[in-house]
Amino acid sequence: MNKETVFLFIGIFSFFQTGLIIDFYLLQKKKLVFSLPKFFGLGIGFIGLLQLLMGFFNFFINQSFVFTLFLILCLPFCLSSSFRIQLKNLASKSIKNFYKSSSFFKLALFLFLLIIVGLFIQVFSHTIWGSDAYAFWLAKASAFFIDGRVNKENLFLYWPYDHPLLWPLTATWLYHFIGQASEYYFQSIPFTIFICLIVGFYKNLNKADFLERAFWTSVLFFTPFLLKNVVSPEYVGNADLLVSFYLFLSTAYLLKGKYLYTSLFLFFACIAKNDVAPAVLAFLMVFPIFNLRVKKRQKASFGPWFLFLVLVGLHFFWKKSFGFENRYLASLKNRAFTKRPLFEYMWYAANAFREEFRQVGKWGLGWWLIILGLAANFKKITKKRILLFAFSIIFIQLSSLFFIFYITPEDQASHINSSIFRLLLQLYPALLLLTYKANYETV
Numbered sequence: 127m128n129k130e131t132v133f134l135f136i137g138i139f140s141f142f143q144t145g146l147i148i149d150f151y152l153l154q155k156k157k158l159v160f161s162l163p164k165f166f167g168l169g170i171g172f173i174g175l176l177q178l179l180m181g182f183f184n185f186f187i188n189q190s191f192v193f194t195l196f197l198i199l200c201l202p203f204c205l206s207s208s209f210r211i212q213l214k215n216l217a218s219k220s221i222k223n224f225y226k227s228s229s230f231f232k233l234a235l236f237l238f239l240l241i242i243v244g245l246f247i248q249v250f251s252h253t254i255w256g257s258d259a260y261a262f263w264l265a266k267a268s269a270f271f272i273d274g275r276v277n278k279e280n281l282f283l284y285w286p287y288d289h290p291l292l293w294p295l296t297a298t299w300l301y302h303f304i305g306q307a308s309e310y311y312f313q314s315i316p317f318t319i320f321i322c323l324i325v326g327f328y329k330n331l332n333k334a335d336f337l338e339r340a341f342w343t344s345v346l347f348f349t350p351f352l353l354k355n356v357v358s359p360e361y362v363g364n365a366d367l368l369v370s371f372y373l374f375l376s377t378a379y380l381l382k383g384k385y386l387y388t389s390l391f392l393f394f395a396c397i398a399k400n401d402v403a404p405a406v407l408a409f410l411m412v413f414p415i416f417n418l419r420v421k422k423r424q425k426a427s428f429g430p431w432f433l434f435l436v437l438v439g440l441h442f443f444w445k446k447s448f449g450f451e452n453r454y455l456a457s458l459k460n461r462a463f464t465k466r467p468l469f470e471y472m473w474y475a476a477n478a479f480r481e482e483f484r485q486v487g488k489w490g491l492g493w494w495l496i497i498l499g500l501a502a503n504f505k506k507i508t509k510k511r512i513l514l515f516a517f518s519i520i521f522i523q524l525s526s527l528f529f530i531f532y533i534t535p536e537d538q539a540s541h542i543n544s545s546i547f548r549l550l551l552q553l554y555p556a557l558l559l560l561t562y563k564a565n566y567e568t569v
Contacts, residue, residue, distance in 0.1 A: 157212075158212035163375060177298065254313065267293075267297035300315065317356055327374070350487060352370075365398050369398050386433070513567065
């Protein structure tokens with residue numbers, strides 16, 4: 127094992143470590159609620175915000191800085207007795223639960239780990255060659271790494287300039303640990319996101335027995351296009367998997383009524399890709415409507431909503447301070463799309479979605495389960511408030527794609543052909559989870 131590989135594992139661990147410390151001290155107030163997907167999501171998000179903040183004030187980041195921060199964040203593991211006791215109790219409980227589990231569960235876990243090892247070998251049998259990854263996402267990451275910060279010069283090196291930066295900043299942080307800008311080592315990030323996504327999905331299927339949970343998790347796990355975003359050199363490196371991960375986390379915590387986490391993860395999705403803007407607006411509009419009816423919870427519930435509004439406002443201010451313009455807003459201003467026939471464009475988009483949903487070779491059983499599940503449980507969704515809330519946000523995000531394909535500055539057919547599957551991937555895990563909840567939750 128060479129030096130870069132050791133530093134790679136430390137860099138990956140630093141995301142979990144940062145998320146754990148933030149969750150333990152700031153969000154849970156010294157209560158350890160263990161969740162690897164949550165820790166990884168928080169770690170990526172807050173490390174990205176740290177880099178944006180340091181770039182705004184012209185502070186430099188290098189290998190010494192990231193390792194120093196890593197060592198500082200190791201101190202609570204050594205000095206906090208409360209943290210050590212809770213971690214020890216959690217580990218002891220987990221070991222006891224594993225020994226008490228059925229032989230079938232242990233066999234399934236062994237097979238899962240075996241498949242993960244196979245995927246790991248396949249991931250690192252090649253490097254990335256996808257055009258989007260090389261031309262933009264990882265190109266920006268390399269520029270940030272070389273310059274040691276985000277600045278006006280490297281922000282405008284690669285078009286499109288208006289894309290958010292969380293994905294390249296995640297790569298930059300890893301590059302600082304291993305000491306080089308390496309697309310090969312970066313593949314560990316999508317691989318880790320995929321594992322966290324699968325683990326998080328399984329953990330949220332808490333209303334069914336093991337076989338039913340295994341079935342639904344397998345549907346997600348073996349979705350061909352999702353796997354391609356982890357193991358295929360053509361798709362690894364695109365930011366859609368990160369957006370998909372964050373929309374899943376925000377939906378999962380919304381269903382649990384933990385709106386603070388919903389706000390944070392939805393904001394992190396917002397600073398990963400502009401595509402999430404409709405979901406952001408939907409959350410800001412729909413959240414008050416669903417909470418005004420519950421007067422006892424009104425004060426407590428609106429704190430996360432206000433935090434989300436502040437974060438979105440600060441991000442908007444940051445983009446304005448660097449002179450960013452959104453391509454789709456520019457398309458609205460020049461009004462070129464008004465010359466297009468509305469009905470024909472919408473009908474073309476509807477047919478494109480229909481064709482995409484039935485691509486079993488790309489999506490497996492996923493979209494069939496979603497469509498049939500929503501149709502069968504439509505009445506239940508309208509009656510259960512929290513499900514309706516979550517579906518409203520995702521439905522607005524999905525519906526907005528019709529509008530985006532109408533106003534796009536590109537040719538509509540070309541835009542749909544090159545992006546519809548990526549945009550649907552962003553919503554896919556969250557919709558699959560919502561379909562499961564609609565099927566098993568009682569009114």
